[in-house]
Amino acid sequence: MTSAPIANLTIDSISVRTASVPMRRPIVSKVGGYPNWPFVLIDVRTREGVVGRSYLEPYVHKLVPSIVSMIDAIADMLSGKPLAPLDAFGEAMKTLHLNGRQGTTFIALAGIDMAVWDALARAAGLPLARLLGGSTGRVRAYNTNGLWLIPKDKLAQEAKDLVAEGNFKAIKIRLGRPTVKEDIEAIKIVRDAVGEHILLMSDFNQGLTFGEALQRMHALDDRGLYWFEEPIVYDDYEGCAQITREISTPIQIGENIWGPREFHKAVAARAADLYMPDLMRIGGVTGWMRSAAIAGAAGLPLSSHLYPEVSAHLLRVSESADWCEWRDWGNPLIAEPFKVEDGFVVVPERVGNGIEWDEQAVAKYKL
DSSP states (O other): OOOOOGGGOBEEEEEEEEEEEEEEEEEEETTEEEEEEEEEEEEEEETTSOEEEEEEOOSOGGGHHHHHHHHHHHHHHHTTSBOOHHHHHHHHHHHTGGGOSSTHHHHHHHHHHHHHHHHHHHHHTSBHHHHTTOOOEEEEEEEOSSOOSOOGGGHHHHHHHHHHTTTOSEEEEEOOOSSHHHHHHHHHHHHHHHOTTSEEEEEOTTOSOHHHHHHHHHHHTTSOOSOEEOOSOTTOHHHHHHHHHHOSSOEEEOTTOOHHHHHHHHHHTTOOSEEOOBHHHHTHHHHHHHHHHHHHHHTOOBOOBSOHHHHHHHHTTOTTBOOEEEOOTTGGGBSSOOEEETTEEEEOSOSBTOOOBOHHHHHHTBO
């Protein structure tokens, strides 16, 4: 790594590469099937030689070109500007305001924001968590690498495998099968396989209508699940709030909330008991920190969605930090993936966010 005084850093260029990684366990959910997972890799280069890295996970391969084009547009605007994450975020938002605070524009900005923060931490010679005033260390995590809407006869072994991958104490199951009875059967299979001591989160991936969700949540409310995640469409805060009031099991939302302003609206509406921002949609590191302050002030537990490397750093400095969602889908592209020990993601004592590309893998999985 080449370092330089932070005050002297200037953004020179922002480059983008794309990749598609085969899934060890293909996603089968209410929102579709994904045998391969797309990535957008971002490198922010400064004139002084410091490089900041980040990636995006845009779900749909066909959306990748539009995100790359938007990153290029923002890159042109930031070239020659000081490496100042808050300034860059604010300037980009003002310039792109007419395009809205959601969608491709915001996704591109979030990816650049993460890379700019990484470059700043590298220039300071500090891990991102330390740059933000915290420390490195462990963050409790649950394994989300499987238990999709797969045949029920495969659930038991997969649940055991998920626990064993990092001695996890918590795993996630996807629900929303055709009938309540089938959901109950799936829960029982997994519970019998891993035991009562393993916490079991659940995710409906917005797959239910409001009426269906009320019936389904009441029917499953006594099944000992740690949370019900996104039972209905993400932006129906009023509906989410009613479900939250009626159901004893905590309601979790947040991965589809766009930026701190929308996050505040959801919290003000009392839409959920728990929140889990996604770095791509919440606005990168800058958007996360602003949203984490809202969650902390409201006393609401804050977990992460995807992006475990950067998210783990941010959970280390978030007042109401709860769980890190662990997934290893991007590990093939990373030279030294983060470790999981006894159900905890370990934030390493490495500069920046700790991400370095495995260039051979990036070439192999080039999209």
